[in-house]
Amino acid sequence: MIFIIDSLNLREHEPLVKDMFRLRKRVFADRLGWDVRVSQGMERDRFDDLDPAHVISVDDEGRVVGCMRLLQTTGPHMLSDVFGAILDGEPPLRSATCWEATRFCVDTEVLTGGRASNSISYVTSEVMIGAFEFAMSAGVTDAVAVIDPVMDRVLKRSGNAPHGYLGTPKPMGKVTALAALMDCSEERVARIRAFSGIDHDVMQPHRVTA
Amino acid sequence: MDIIDLSTVDTSDENCLEYLDQLCAQLGFDYASYATTSPLTGAVQGYANYPDAWKMHYMRRNLHRVDPTIHKSALSIAPVDWSRFDRDERFHAVFFAAGDFGISPQGLTVPVRGPYGDRGLLSVTRACSRAEWDKLKRAVVGDLQAAAVHLHDAVMRSDVISRALRQPRLSAREIEVLQWVAAGKSQMDIGDILNISHRTVEVHLRSARDKLGTLSIVQAVGRAIGLGMIYPR
Missing domain, CATH: 1.10.10.10 (Winged helix-like DNA-binding domain superfamily/Winged helix DNA-binding domain)
Known part of the structure; x- marks a missing residue:
C-alpha cells in the first residue's frame, strides 16, 4: 500500500518515515556505496529538510519496502545542485509541471524475484503508480528521476521505459547515476498496471491528493 | 489561457490584480489571492480580489498570522485542497466569519518554490457542490500550476536585486x-x-x-x- 507523506501529515506517520530513512541507508550507503550522510542508521540529506513529498510502499506486515522522494523542479532540487555533473554543466530543467524523483529504491533484502506482491518488480510498479497518480492529481505532467542502470533496466522491462534522458550517466559510488524523463499519464499508469497485474487502488484509505 | 502576460508589463499592483481577475474569469473561480514572503527582506507581499470588506476584516484581525492556507500550504509540493486542513481554532478564526462575507471555505492553494528558497502561494475559491468542485479542480489544476509560477516569477522579478539574480x-x-x-x-x-x-x-x-x-x-x-x-x- 502506498502512503504519500509530506510536511503536512508527517507527524501522523513518523515511524514510517524513520523506517524509510533506514531503508535508504541500507540501499544508498551500504549497497550502492553513494557518498551520503548517515546518522543513527538513517540516510537523510538537506533536501529532506525542504518539505519534499515521500512516496512510501508498505507491505502487509507493515514494513517499508520501497520509497521515492519528490521535489518541485522550480525550487532547489538535487539535479540543480548535487547531481549537476549528470547534466554536463548545463543548467537544470525548471518547470511548474515537472517534478524531480530521487532516492527511488526498493528493499532487495526482503523482496523476491518473480511477480508476486512481495517481489521487487511489484513494489517498484506500486511506487511508480503511486507517484504518477499523485503527480497527475497535482497537474504535473512529467518527472525527471535520478536512477541507476539497474533501475533503468527494471523500468524498461516493466512497461515504464523513460521517454528520454538528460545529460550523460556519471559514476556515483559503485554504480552510475542517470537522469530519466517519464510522463505522468494515464497511458503510462495503464502500462505499468498491465505489466504488474496491479488493478486495485494502491493508495492508503486517507489518501493525499491535490 | 488567454490572459495578461505579466512578463510584458510592469509588475504593478494593478496588473497583478487584473491577472487574478482574469484567472478567475477564465477558469471559473469566485476569488483568487497570491502571497509571498521575500527571502531578501522578509516582507510579506500579497494580492487578492476578495471583497474590500473581507480584506479589511482580514487585515484588522491580522488573520495572516494564523491562516492555514498560508502556513500549511507552503509545506506541500502539490496543490493543497483546504479540506486537508484540520478544522481547528486557527481554521475557524479565518473561516468562521468568511461566510458572512461570501467567501467559501472550499478552496485550493498552489505552492510555488523558486530557485533561491523563495515560496509563493496562489489560492482560489469557489462556492459550489463538492462534485462540481472536484471536477473543476481536475480540469484546471495544470493551468493553475502554470499561472502560479508565472505570477510568482513576475512578483520576484519586480525587485531590483532579484531581477539581477534571475537572468x-x-x-x-x-x-x-x-x-x-x-x-x-x-x-x-x-x-x-x-x-x-x-x-x-x-x-x-x-x-x-x-x-x-x-x-x-x-x-x-x-x-x-x-x-x-x-x-x-
Whole structure:
C-alpha cells in the first residue's frame, strides 16, 4: 500500500518515515556505496529538510519496502545542485509541471524475484503508480528521476521505459547515476498496471491528493 | 489561457490584480489571492480580489498570522485542497466569519518554490457542490500550476536585486529546441531531427517557457529572440 507523506501529515506517520530513512541507508550507503550522510542508521540529506513529498510502499506486515522522494523542479532540487555533473554543466530543467524523483529504491533484502506482491518488480510498479497518480492529481505532467542502470533496466522491462534522458550517466559510488524523463499519464499508469497485474487502488484509505 | 502576460508589463499592483481577475474569469473561480514572503527582506507581499470588506476584516484581525492556507500550504509540493486542513481554532478564526462575507471555505492553494528558497502561494475559491468542485479542480489544476509560477516569477522579478539574480539560464538542448520551433518545426519534427522523443521535446519546451517567464511557447520564442539566445528564421 502506498502512503504519500509530506510536511503536512508527517507527524501522523513518523515511524514510517524513520523506517524509510533506514531503508535508504541500507540501499544508498551500504549497497550502492553513494557518498551520503548517515546518522543513527538513517540516510537523510538537506533536501529532506525542504518539505519534499515521500512516496512510501508498505507491505502487509507493515514494513517499508520501497520509497521515492519528490521535489518541485522550480525550487532547489538535487539535479540543480548535487547531481549537476549528470547534466554536463548545463543548467537544470525548471518547470511548474515537472517534478524531480530521487532516492527511488526498493528493499532487495526482503523482496523476491518473480511477480508476486512481495517481489521487487511489484513494489517498484506500486511506487511508480503511486507517484504518477499523485503527480497527475497535482497537474504535473512529467518527472525527471535520478536512477541507476539497474533501475533503468527494471523500468524498461516493466512497461515504464523513460521517454528520454538528460545529460550523460556519471559514476556515483559503485554504480552510475542517470537522469530519466517519464510522463505522468494515464497511458503510462495503464502500462505499468498491465505489466504488474496491479488493478486495485494502491493508495492508503486517507489518501493525499491535490 | 488567454490572459495578461505579466512578463510584458510592469509588475504593478494593478496588473497583478487584473491577472487574478482574469484567472478567475477564465477558469471559473469566485476569488483568487497570491502571497509571498521575500527571502531578501522578509516582507510579506500579497494580492487578492476578495471583497474590500473581507480584506479589511482580514487585515484588522491580522488573520495572516494564523491562516492555514498560508502556513500549511507552503509545506506541500502539490496543490493543497483546504479540506486537508484540520478544522481547528486557527481554521475557524479565518473561516468562521468568511461566510458572512461570501467567501467559501472550499478552496485550493498552489505552492510555488523558486530557485533561491523563495515560496509563493496562489489560492482560489469557489462556492459550489463538492462534485462540481472536484471536477473543476481536475480540469484546471495544470493551468493553475502554470499561472502560479508565472505570477510568482513576475512578483520576484519586480525587485531590483532579484531581477539581477534571475537572468534565465537555458540549457543547450532547450535553446536548440526553441531554435527549431522558431524555424517552424513541429514537436514531432524536432524529435525526429534531434533523435529524441516528442515528449522529451515538450519537457524542454515547457522548461524553457517557465524559465523565460512567459505563458506560451510562442511568447517564449519571442523572448529568446529578444534576449539573443536564438535567431529569427
